[in-house]
Amino acid sequence: MTPLSTYSADHRFLVESAARATDLTDPVAFVAGGYAHNLVVNATRGPLVPIDGALVRQWVTRSKYYPGTAFGIRLYSLEGIRFARCVANVDTDYEESAYDLFVVSRADYLKLFRRVLRLSRQKVENGPPPVLPDSQLEVLRQNTLGYLDRNNLKRIKELGGRPKRGLLLTGPPGNGKTSACRWLWEECQRHGYEYQLVSPDAYQAARRSCNPVQAVRELFTVHRCGVIFFDDMDVALRDRNTVRETDDQAVFLSALDGIQVNEGVVYVFTTNCSLDLIDPAFKRPGRIDLVLHFTLPDAPLRRRLMDRWHADLRAGIDLDTAVKQTAGYSFAEVEELKNLLILRYIDTNGWDWDWAMEQFRENRTDLAEQHRHVGFAPVGAGSNGSSNGNGDGH
Numbered sequence: 001m002t003p004l005s006t007y008s009a010d011h012r013f014l015v016e017s018a019a020r021a022t023d024l025t026d027p028v029a030f031v032a033g034g035y036a037h038n039l040v041v042n043a044t045r046g047p048l049v050p051i052d053g054a055l056v057r058q059w060v061t062r063s064k065y066y067p068g069t070a071f072g073i074r075l076y077s078l079e080g081i082r083f084a085r086c087v088a089n090v091d092t093d094y095e096e097s098a099y100d101l102f103v104v105s106r107a108d109y110l111k112l113f114r115r116v117l118r119l120s121r122q123k124v125e126n127g128p129p130p131v132l133p134d135s136q137l138e139v140l141r142q143n144t145l146g147y148l149d150r151n152n153l154k155r156i157k158e159l160g161g162r163p164k165r166g167l168l169l170t171g172p173p174g175n176g177k178t179s180a181c182r183w184l185w186e187e188c189q190r191h192g193y194e195y196q197l198v199s200p201d202a203y204q205a206a207r208r209s210c211n212p213v214q215a216v217r218e219l220f221t222v223h224r225c226g227v228i229f230f231d232d233m234d235v236a237l238r239d240r241n242t243v244r245e246t247d248d249q250a251v252f253l254s255a256l257d258g259i260q261v262n263e264g265v266v267y268v269f270t271t272n273c274s275l276d277l278i279d280p281a282f283k284r285p286g287r288i289d290l291v292l293h294f295t296l297p298d299a300p301l302r303r304r305l306m307d308r309w310h311a312d313l314r315a316g317i318d319l320d321t322a323v324k325q326t327a328g329y330s331f332a333e334v335e336e337l338k339n340l341l342i343l344r345y346i347d348t349n350g351w352d353w354d355w356a357m358e359q360f361r362e363n364r365t366d367l368a369e370q371h372r373h374v375g376f377a378p379v380g381a382g383s384n385g386s387s388n389g390n391g392d393g394h
């Protein structure tokens, strides 16, 4: 017999044995790929049954994922749907000597697939969104996840619009741009949207490839509905020393314009640089439709950030003082104070706000002395990037 007919004969024999042993009707065989883990660990394990009278048990205790047999059939049930995993470690001439497949009744096949899909989505443990003014969080949500909503995209297409949206998140460092991206991509996972994170390194590699426009285009393409994040885009696009735009910008913009949008895409770009330093060509509608500023937190927002701190810590300090004394601090700096407080607590068993503030100032002075500028910020400009400095006016 040829290997193909051997395989199909073996396959039929295995699937039929599994169906007979487990009482499945009109059996469908499948391999579960990336879903196998969720399928198996969420199911209730039934007994092992032999294949044609042969059963070899396998001792594994590490995980529920393994069927516990090297040759045999393990029964399972997931939310009332019965299925079987069929393993036959036979020594054949093929490279892959093990048969390992799942079998389910045809009537349950789609139901099972949908359940596992749902389980896979639920499994993503989502952190909370960054602390932002409620209205800003809503705008962010509406323009990304809300925009990709099936009905919304359908309406846009019906009305002849292009299902593509560009968001630019700006603001001084440490106020939640990257955190917002992280939260959004977790949400994408949960909703089953595609997402792509473009790092400055990946961008540079595409730029240096032999067909840069094509490579950049691929980097910024989703095949289904999804979000593409380009965090700290200025780091990739700008010459850090001269702060002048390089020809990168032109390649980047034309690559973006030429991308074929299939189902729906949202681009989320972030930059620490102030808006007036960004090339107007980039900010043009159709490329960037919305700019969201991530500014330093006011007192109520600092308070909300501190409300997320551990109860012991909150009880150990005077929160009103903490809010007052951190005026002008970024979220990241307020979080750094929390870390200092915790370090001190571990050493001394006490919560010492004044010590943390003092330590923070000392650390900051040290850092300021060796400050390095990245991105658009002109040398000599403050970290809020508000100065025009020696920038080129873009």
Ligand SMILES: Nc1ncnc2c1ncn2[C@@H]1O[C@H](COP(=O)(O)OP(=O)(O)O)[C@@H](O)[C@H]1O
Residues within 6 Å of the ligand: 129, 130, 131, 132, 172, 173, 174, 175, 176, 177, 178, 179, 180, 294, 305, 331, 332, 333, 335
């Ligand atoms: N809006 C925010 N809400 C909660 N935490 C924040 C926020 N902004 C910054 N942080 C804290 O500061 C850290 C750095 O912030 P990040 O999002 O990387 O800032 P950016 O990208 O704007 O420079 C985060 O990991 C988080 O701990």
Ligand SMILES: [Mg+2]
Residues within 6 Å of the ligand: 177, 178, 179, 231, 232, 270
């Ligand atoms: Mg960032």
